[in-house]
Amino acid sequence: MSFDYDLFVIGGGSGGVRAARVAAAGGAKVALAEEDRYGGTCVIRGCVPKKLMVFASEYAGMVEDAQAYGWDIQAGDFNWGSFKVKLHAELDRLEGIYRNLLKNNGVETFDQRAKMADAHTVELADGSKKTAKHILLAMGGRPVWPDMPGAELGISSNEIFHLETLPKDMLIIGGGYIACEFAGIMNGLGVKTTQYYRGAQVLRGFDDEARGLVAEEMCQRGVDLHCGTNILEMRKEGDKIWVKATNGDERLFDQVMFATGRAPNTDDMGLEALGVELGRKGEIVVDEYSQTGVPSIYAIGDVTDRVNLTPVAIREGMAFVETVFKGNPTPVDHDLIPTAIFTQPEMGTVGLGEEEARELEPIEVYATSFKPMQQSFAGRAERVLMKLIVSQASRKVLGCHIVAPGAGEMIQLAGIAVKMGATKEDFDRTVAVHPTMSEELVTMKEPVRTA
Structure with missing residues (x-):
């Protein structure tokens, strides 16, 4: 039977884009659908803007250090408005690069949501259907919102890059690397930052001594960190958000950010009906070659919830192309990832x-x-x-x-x-x-x- 494409990729993040362009460069006929912006979590609402914010937040300390080294310089105020304009211009530039990489390699793109219709067919949001010999699922993940009264008043890591103004004080809920990174960023930018984490120590899963030192230094630098603490409810009070915590505290904040985990984007994708197995968190279950139980369907990146890191998704995309298009079965090596x-x-x-x-x-x-x-x-x-x-x-x-x-x-x-x-x-x-x-x-x- 003949197909419209050799490969159809759903998801225009780092993993999906890499797989699509490398397969296309090797002569395959490839299409890709993305419902949001190209570049995915990492480029648009993750590692890249986050790292730029980290850089911005570190300059306050540099001024003090410079004075200690004999420089006669004074710190002014941080201007969120001018930084934000430059930040978003940079993200636009990077998205343009991702789009061009696909175009220049001959990948056809659809700027709309896609879901599975059958083992070889993708249905786009406009109702059109496309067939492909192989389908690669690379939809990534999204922040999880807690189920509690007033949760809709908070923001997630997606929205933090779009704040109109910097809050004067902020509560960050969570103890993983996203929560801890943003606590450091906001604190460095001059926001009075409080962090609640329900566990005994932040950065669970990392070496105890190392995470202990990170937590200690965060507190030294002014982050008001409370472990063993969660929140029970939130409500609007004037311009602020009233928060009640499990330790009995009732406090007001300008902004509350949830960094309480991420979930794979597998909802309403038509996967279960096809026999694609999903795990407990909704992740797509794959073998060492990123293949699902349906032979024509593969999945890479955060949607598989293996090791949720950009360079890993890219590696998985490359291994997929080697396996499927270059006749060189390549398992993904998830061991010893720095x-x-x-x-x-x-x-x-x-x-x-x-x-x-x-x-x-x-x-x-x-x-x-x-x-x-x-x-x-x-x-x-x-x-x-x-x-x-x-x-x-x-x-x-x-x-x-x-x-x-x-x-x-x-x-x-x-x-x-x-x-x-x-x-x-x-x-x-x-x-x-x-x-x-x-x-x-x-x-x-x-x-x-x-x-």
């Missing part, structure tokens, strides 16, 4: 945390925490952490954790070594680059503890 969390201080991590590693085998822990030269000279008491988790048996470095300015840049390079299977002795044999913070990774001689 990641950065742009909290303030920043955190970079690859491999196992101390607690996870201890459950698996006997380990040695090498760690050092100190005040870095640049901040300490400026009279700031901020601490950084360098930490290695080492297997006693194989001597391999099982995990590397960095909490420090520039941790994201450092972990990218440490990640190569860890992925290659470097041992503690490989680290030890490497000469230190002095004076740097990261030299501590190769100069730690004695374990601080074994487990």
Whole structure:
């Protein structure tokens, strides 16, 4: 039977766009449908605008540091209006690049919602139907809204980039990396920032010592962080939002942001009727080649809820093209993925945390925490952490954790070594680059503890 396309991709985020353009560049006839803006969560309402806001929020501290270093400069006020205009111009530019990448590779695009009609047919919002030999689902995810009275008064990470004005005070609810990153951003921009998290410590799933230091430093920098605290109800009170918390507090805020998790965009996609299996959170269940139980249908990225990171979605898209269009079956490797969390201080991590590693085998822990030269000279008491988790048996470095300015840049390079299977002795044999913070990774001689 003949199809309209070799491949139809639903979703114009990083993963979908990469798969579509690489397949098309290889000669396949490809179409892609996207109901919102091209670039997806990462480019339009995630990593890119978030990182630009992180940069903006760090300048207040730089002025104080500069004064300590002898510069006669004064900080003015932060102008959200002028920053926002530039921010959105940059996102428009990036969306244009994504659209051009598709166009230049001959991918036909439909700017509307698409859902599945059968194993080889996609139905667009205008009612038209398109057939394809292969269909790739890359719809991504969305912020989850809590079920409680007054929840509609809050915003999510989607809306934070579109605020008309910066609030004077703000409550952020959640303890994951999105909540913690925005707490740092808003605090740095001069917003009085409160954060509630129902768990015992923020950044669950990361190394305990590293997340403990991040939380401590966030508080030092002025974030009013309350763990073991959730909210019960919200209501409008004049121009403000009244919030009642589980710890008995009743407070007023200009703005409340929920960062309480994300869910895959699989609602009303016609998937269950076709026999595409969905997991407990609505994620699409796939095998190691990103294939669903329906042979013609594949899924990549956040909609599969495997490892929800942009570079992973791109990797999955590339592996899909190798498998399906290049006759080279390529499973996706989700092991030892380095990641950065742009909290303030920043955190970079690859491999196992101390607690996870201890459950698996006997380990040695090498760690050092100190005040870095640049901040300490400026009279700031901020601490950084360098930490290695080492297997006693194989001597391999099982995990590397960095909490420090520039941790994201450092972990990218440490990640190569860890992925290659470097041992503690490989680290030890490497000469230190002095004076740097990261030299501590190769100069730690004695374990601080074994487990």
